[in-house]
Amino acid sequence: xxxxxxxxxxxxxxxxxxxxxxxxxxxxxxxxxxxxxxxxxxxxxxxxxxxxxxxxxxxxxxxxxxxxxxxxxxxxxxxxxxxxxxxxxxxxxxxxxxxxxxxxxxxxxxxxxxxxxxxxxxxxxxxxxxxxxxxxxxxxxxxxxxxxxxxxxxxxxxxxxxxxxxxxxxxxxxxxxxxxxxxxxxxxxxxxxxxxxxxxxxxxxxxxxxxxxxxxxxxxxxxxxxxxxxxxxxxxxxxxxxxxxxxxxxxxxxxxxxxxxxxxxxxxxxxxxxxxxxxxxxxxxxxxxxxxxxxxxxxxxxxxxxxxxxxxxxxxxxxxxxxxxxxxxxxxxxxxxxxxxxxxxxxxxxxxxxxxxxxxxxxxxxxxxxxxxxxxxxxxxxxx
Amino acid sequence: xxxxxxxxxxxxxxxxxxxxxxxxxxxxxxxxxxxxxxxxxxxxxxxxxxxxxxxxxxxxxxxxxxxxxxxxxxxxxxxxxxxxxxxxxxxxxxxxxxxxxxxxxxxxxxxxxxxxxxxxxxxxxxxxxxxxxxxxxxxxxxxxxxxxxxxxxxxxxxxxxxxxxxxxxxxxxxxxxxxxxxxxxxxxxxxxxxxxxxxxxxxxxxxxxxxxxxxxxxxxxxxxxxxxxxxxxxxxxxxxxxxxxxxxxxxxxxxxxxxxxxxxxxxxxxxxxxxxxxxxxxxxxxxxxxxxxxxxxxxxxxxxxxxxxxxxxxxxxxxxxxxxxxxxxxxxxxxxxxxxxxxxxxxx
Amino acid sequence: xxxxxxxxxxxxxxxxxxxxxxxxxxxxxxxxxxxxxxxxxxxxxxxxxxxxxxxxxxxxxxxxxxxxxxxxxxxxxxxxxxxxxxxxxxxxxxxxxxxxxxxxxxxxxxxxxxxxxxxxxxxxxxxxxx
Numbered sequence: 091x092x093x094x095x096x097x098x099x100x101x102x103x104x105x106x107x108x109x110x111x112x113x114x115x116x117x118x119x120x121x122x123x124x125x126x127x128x129x130x131x132x133x134x135x136x137x138x139x140x141x142x143x144x145x146x147x148x149x150x151x152x153x154x155x156x157x158x159x160x161x162x163x164x165x166x167x168x169x170x171x172x173x174x175x176x177x178x179x180x181x182x183x184x185x186x187x188x189x190x191x192x193x194x195x196x197x198x199x200x201x202x203x204x205x206x207x208x209x210x211x212x213x214x215x216x217x218x219x220x221x222x223x224x225x226x227x228x229x230x231x232x233x234x235x236x237x238x239x240x241x242x243x244x245x246x247x248x249x250x251x252x253x254x255x256x257x258x259x260x261x262x263x264x265x266x267x268x269x270x271x272x273x274x275x276x277x278x279x280x281x282x283x284x285x286x287x288x289x290x291x292x293x294x295x296x297x298x299x300x301x302x303x304x305x306x307x308x309x310x311x312x313x314x315x316x317x318x319x320x321x322x323x324x325x326x327x328x329x330x331x332x333x334x335x336x337x338x339x340x341x342x343x344x345x346x347x348x349x350x351x352x353x354x355x356x357x358x359x360x361x362x363x364x365x366x367x368x369x370x371x372x373x374x375x376x377x378x379x380x381x382x383x384x385x386x387x388x389x390x391x392x393x394x395x396x397x398x399x400x401x402x403x404x405x406x407x408x409x410x411x412x413x414x415x416x417x418x419x420x421x422x423x424x425x426x427x428x429x430x431x432x433x434x435x436x437x438x439x440x441x442x443x444x445x446x447x448x449x450x451x452x453x454x455x456x457x458x459x460x461x462x463x464x465x466x467x468x469x470x471x472x473x474x
Numbered sequence: 475x476x477x478x479x480x481x482x483x484x485x486x487x488x489x490x491x492x493x494x495x496x497x498x499x500x501x502x503x504x505x506x507x508x509x510x511x512x513x514x515x516x517x518x519x520x521x522x523x524x525x526x527x528x529x530x531x532x533x534x535x536x537x538x539x540x541x542x543x544x545x546x547x548x549x550x551x552x553x554x555x556x557x558x559x560x561x562x563x564x565x566x567x568x569x570x571x572x573x574x575x576x577x578x579x580x581x582x583x584x585x586x587x588x589x590x591x592x593x594x595x596x597x598x599x600x601x602x603x604x605x606x607x608x609x610x611x612x613x614x615x616x617x618x619x620x621x622x623x624x625x626x627x628x629x630x631x632x633x634x635x636x637x638x639x640x641x642x643x644x645x646x647x648x649x650x651x652x653x654x655x656x657x658x659x660x661x662x663x664x665x666x667x668x669x670x671x672x673x674x675x676x677x678x679x680x681x682x683x684x685x686x687x688x689x690x691x692x693x694x695x696x697x698x699x700x701x702x703x704x705x706x707x708x709x710x711x712x713x714x715x716x717x718x719x720x721x722x723x724x725x726x727x728x729x730x731x732x733x734x735x736x737x738x739x740x741x742x743x744x745x746x747x748x749x750x751x752x753x754x755x756x757x758x759x760x761x762x763x764x765x766x767x768x769x770x771x772x773x774x775x776x777x778x779x780x781x782x783x784x785x786x787x788x789x790x791x792x793x794x795x796x797x798x799x800x801x802x803x804x805x806x807x808x809x810x811x812x813x814x815x816x817x818x819x820x821x822x
Numbered sequence: 823x824x825x826x827x828x829x830x831x832x833x834x835x836x837x838x839x840x841x842x843x844x845x846x847x848x849x850x851x852x853x854x855x856x857x858x859x860x861x862x863x864x865x866x867x868x869x870x871x872x873x874x875x876x877x878x879x880x881x882x883x884x885x886x887x888x889x890x891x892x893x894x895x896x897x898x899x900x901x902x903x904x905x906x907x908x909x910x911x912x913x914x915x916x917x918x919x920x921x922x923x924x925x926x927x928x929x930x931x932x933x934x935x936x937x938x939x940x941x942x943x944x945x946x947x948x949x950x951x952x
Contacts, residue, residue, distance in 0.1 A: 208884065209885060209886055209887040209888075209889075209890055210886075210887045212884055212885065212886035212887070213886035213887040213888065215886075216886055220909075222827075222831060222852070223852050223908075223909060224909045225886070226933055226934075226943070226945065227897060227909055227910050227911050227933065227945075227947075228882060228885055228886060228888075228889035228892060228895060228897065228911065228933075228934070229882070229897050229909055230882060230884065230885070230886055232884065233880045233881075233882050233897050234909075236880035237877075237878035237879060237880045237897070237898070237899055238878065240878045240879065240880060240922070241877065241878040241899075241922065244878075244922050286881070286883060287883055287884055288880045288881055288882055288883060288884070289880055289881045290880075291880075335909065336899070336909070337899055337906070337907040337908055337909045338907075339907075342877070342878075342899065342907065493914050520913065520914065521891070521892065521932075522892075522911075522913055522931040522932045522933075522947065523931060523932070524932060524942075526944065527929070527930055527931050527932060527944070530836075530930045531929060531930070558942055559942075567836070567944060570832055570833070570836055570837075571836035571837050571930050571944070572837070573833075573837055573839075573869065795952050799952055800952070803914075803952065805916075821891075
């Protein structure tokens with residue numbers, strides 16, 4: 091299998107784009123990723139969206155984006171895996187290029203969540219769980235994470251205030267990201283005093299779903315050196331799954347898809363945890379980030395929150411997280427998050443992350459999960 | 475008096491009363507109720523409860539007391555004036571939830587507050603004729619009263635289930651029953667209207683009292699019995715006063731009716747009202763005790779029963795929660811919460 | 823209107839009927855289809871007791887469509903005494919009364935109505951033991 095490179099990135103700001111359709115956002119991101127490369131050179135297109143079918147009542151997002159981009163006819167695939175959609179789409183793109191079948195592939199993640207009212211959006215987000223045995227009870231993804239947070243606090247003796255470093259870090263980093271939805275810092279006090287959304291999750295420990303599109307151009311080695319001054323190699327790409335429903339898990343606090351996907355990726359890249367210098371993981375809530383870090387092997391079980399409390403997740407720490415603002419400050423573009431993560435990490439590897447730059451970052455890990463980790467997609471990126 | 479060829483009885487019984495209450499004074503606060511209130515409080519069903527859910531719980535307790543496998547039921551009958559569907563029987567869902575399907579008969583009954591005893595009498599016939607071994611007769615209601623109307627103070631919720639079977643397997647043998655029915659429009663609700671209407675004082679002597687006395691006196695007469703022959707008596711209880719008055723008219727004492735008088739605390743549970751009183755009596759009765767019951771349903775009719783407690787009651791009664799366990803669960807809500815839960819707010 | 827999809831799992835929803843493995847005795851809930859390679863009679867219907875303990879819980883204050891009028895409501899993960907973990911609402915319970923490991927019992931309640939003229943979906947919830 092050939093090496094695979096990221097040769098272009100593009101993204102729209104994440105926000106409430108009342109006057110923009112999904113297709114128009116997607117094309118904007120794609121155009122930015124293409125730069126001077128004509129769209130007609132792209133051999134295949136992978137489009138990720140978690141909610142376009144349910145909220146926009148529009149399926150076949152692959153042909154939808156291809157049509158809007160003027161390249162209908164291309165091999166275009168629609169991918170859905172909840173909030174892991176972006177990562178899973180990138181995986182397909184990597185497979186296509188690595189196999190030798192295509193040399194240049196575009197991956198676009200796009201989401202429109204603001205065309206509907208809150209209750210409909212909550213219901214759609216819950217599609218990532220089990221419809222018959224979870225959603226029917228009025229359970230939301232947020233509520234499931236809240237239950238895990240409470241159990242985690244019970245098991246390891248944490249208080250709610252111990253989790254504040256996650257959203258505080260995310261917002262601090264979001265200031266430096268021009269595409270972030272929220273570009274202001276917040277304090278631990280504000281996190282503590284925010285109203286409850288689903289006890290013990292408060293408003294400032296919950297991401298806001300919004301609209302946005304992000305895109306990547308993936309190329310084979312030969313082509314990469316031609317078209318890009320600073321190509322980033324995808325050293326590993328791995329997708330794993332877990333049971334659909336949280337209650338089916340052996341240990342609800344262990345995200346085994348994250349564990350498998352991370353282990354597979356590290357093995358493929360011939361790296362260890364210590365080699366990873368900057369990470370972006372799905373983090374709509376602090377508990378999500380904590381459990382992901384632990385299952386990924388970056389922290390002992392029960393210790394991720396303590397690590398964050400001690401400053402490990404800031405750009406100067408040992409486990410820099412959410413350097414683009416994460417779900418909380420960059421904004422939660424749901425199915426497109428996985429692509430936003432990679433766009434931000436590529437900026438890190440190219441030294442273009444401004445105030446949120448991790449000094450000398452040359453190896454990054456991007457990971458997105460769908461639902462409560464029913465799908466996990468991990469990519470390791472290196473600047474060579 | 476009607477008495478089947480084969481002796482029949484109650485093999486198991488079960489109750490359900492919601493935990494929520496509203497104080498009558500709270501209703502009076504909103505509607506400026508002058509003078510006294512007809513009960514202290516009434517039960518209020520929670521937003522996830524209805525006639526079906528309450529029937530299921532009461533029925534589960536009845537089966538548990540008898541240790542009867544649901545597959546042996548020949549019929550599951552639910553009497554109510556607040557079935558969740560106008561067309562689709564509560565009985566099928568209750569039967570399904572109990573595990574009694576598919577070899578079972580299931581249907582709904584209606585006769586205002588005596589819909590449950592309708593099912594009980596019919597069950598006596600099914601068992602007594604040998605057509606069936608066991609039948610569940612349930613009375614359950616989540617009654618609605620027009621806001622501001624006198625009946626709003628008492629329209630309450632509850633369920634009582636009786637597993638009717640052969641007398642040999644009974645905790646209480648049913649000696650016989652009498653039904654007294656006339657066409658009397660004291661209280662009724664037209665189809666497709668939300669709230670019933672009633673004839674105020676017309677609901678008293680010409681309806682509740684004469685009908686209840688009609689059935690009761692006939693049964694006493696046919697049995698050759700006097701009120702003092704019975705240990706306990708239970709009457710339909712639309713408020714606190716009516717059952718006490720009819721008991722006195724018939725010659726029953728306050729002591730006889732006390733254990734079965736629940737309306738002061740829970741209001742009028744309609745199809746479950748008298749039946750819940752009977753269950754409360756069964757919770758405390760001793761083998762050999764005799765119980766007289768007269769239900770009442772507007773429209774109008776009364777079913778009177780004479781029962782005799784057996785030795786089996788003592789052990790079986792402990793196998794499921796007693797009525798007092800449900801009576802002790804009291805969480806008071808205010809009129810706003812009550813109105814929201816009872817669907818009295820116009821939502822669009 | 824969703825009819826068949828609720829109807830076909832009514833036994834599990836109304837009375838917590840799961841499955842027990844004929845050989846290993848393992849009890850699972852909810853019931854699940856046979857996996858490739860499993861003998862067709864590997865699992866038999868099994869009604870769980872409904873007794874369990876709260877593994878964790880939360881309160882939904884931002885409800886999904888269809889549950890707006892219920893909010894705020896308690897949801898929980900309940901560890902049933904036979905082993906399985908189940909997701910359900912808690913009922914008959916004050917919002918501040920719930921603790922981890924609290925014993926609960928299953929009750930059959932209304933989950934939701936599919937609109938003012940549609941099906942009423944009934945199913946399991948859990949409450950503090952009466």
